Amino acid sequence: MRIDLHAHTDASDGHSTPEQLMWDAVAADVQVVAVTDHDTTAAWEAVGEAGMRHGVTVVPGIEVTAREADATVHVLGYLLDPRHPALAAALGTSREARVERARRMVAAMERDGLPVSWAAVTAELRPGATVGRPHLADALVRAGAVADRTEAFAGLLSQSSPYYEPTPRTPDPVEAVRIILAAGGVAVMAHPLAAERGPVVGLDVMERMIDAGLAGLEAHHRDHQPDDVRRLVQLAERRNILVTGASDYHGTGKPNRMGENSTLPEVYDALVRGREARLLGAPPSPRPA
Numbered sequence: 001m002r003i004d005l006h007a008h009t010d011a012s013d014g015h016s017t018p019e020q021l022m023w024d025a026v027a028a029d030v031q032v033v034a035v036t037d038h039d040t041t042a043a044w045e046a047v048g049e050a051g052m053r054h055g056v057t058v059v060p061g062i063e064v065t066a067r068e069a070d071a072t073v074h075v076l077g078y079l080l081d082p083r084h085p086a087l088a089a090a091l092g093t094s095r096e097a098r099v100e101r102a103r104r105m106v107a108a109m110e111r112d113g114l115p116v117s118w119a120a121v122t123a124e125l126r127p128g129a130t131v132g133r134p135h136l137a138d139a140l141v142r143a144g145a146v147a148d149r150t151e152a153f154a155g156l157l158s159q160s161s162p163y164y165e166p167t168p169r170t171p172d173p174v175e176a177v178r179i180i181l182a183a184g185g186v187a188v189m190a191h192p193l194a195a196e197r198g199p200v201v202g203l204d205v206m207e208r209m210i211d212a213g214l215a216g217l218e219a220h221h222r223d224h225q226p227d228d229v230r231r232l233v234q235l236a237e238r239r240n241i242l243v244t245g246a247s248d249y250h251g252t253g254k255p256n257r258m259g260e261n262s263t264l265p266e267v268y269d270a271l272v273r274g275r276e277a278r279l280l281g282a283p284p285s286p287r288p289a
């Protein structure tokens, strides 16, 4: 059984439709896929429905954008209630802030004569999808300014680019964990030490997230070096939380292949059972009747 707990659709910056995502899962021999779009749950219904037809178990999830000082932190939430008021409000704020930030980045690039416009960006975006730098990259690719998203992220859109700005009004990592738990979900920190992308938080921040109820660390991710994985596994063991692995699949938008990293069945079970136990106010082990 292959379990991949981190994948994106075109409801955010993945290139796959819900239907394609399930084809991709079948082709990669992955039986359980979590749909974890950035700051939206808009694809849940369509992915769930496609999963039924393709015989793939779909875990409803999300990747919440958070920020601590100059570090961007992504927190995965699974099996949460998307209508929970605090969650819905936070996600709405983040998505609006993303639009304003993307428009400012586009305007700055346009002023410098780069072949990009807000209309060109929205043409790369499924209506209502969470906008991000990958859509700016797609517009630059279409205009011939860069070859692919990877080239855009290495230059014009990198965190050290003059055009870069962070998304304002996002929660901090501890708040993100609290919001996910309040909505009945289970929280796992995504790619905690992916330093290629930009600054990451220290283990002290991860400890505070664990204090707030973080259930796991996504240690097995292509953006980690072997030493990163070792440090994360050690922290998880010391704090008695789970270690997951996932592809962070974006369809053709990124080189990541579906199922290239995966989560052990017993870890997946522990995530699901831990959530049920918390919702019932009961310890995770079965009690005598």
Ligand code: AMP
Binding pocket: 013, 038, 065, 131, 132, 133, 134, 149, 150, 153, 154, 197, 250, 253, 254
């Ligand atoms: P944003 O949230 O708008 O700052 O954009 C960050 C997102 O872009 C990340 O969550 C990744 O999914 C994606 N991304 C980061 N680096 C790359 C890359 N080198 N190639 C393609 N996509 C990337």
Ligand code: ZN
Binding pocket: 008, 013, 014, 038, 250
């Ligand atoms: Zn993404």
Ligand code: FE
Binding pocket: 063, 074, 190, 191
């Ligand atoms: Fe991420």
Ligand code: FE
Binding pocket: 006, 008, 063, 248
């Ligand atoms: Fe992701």
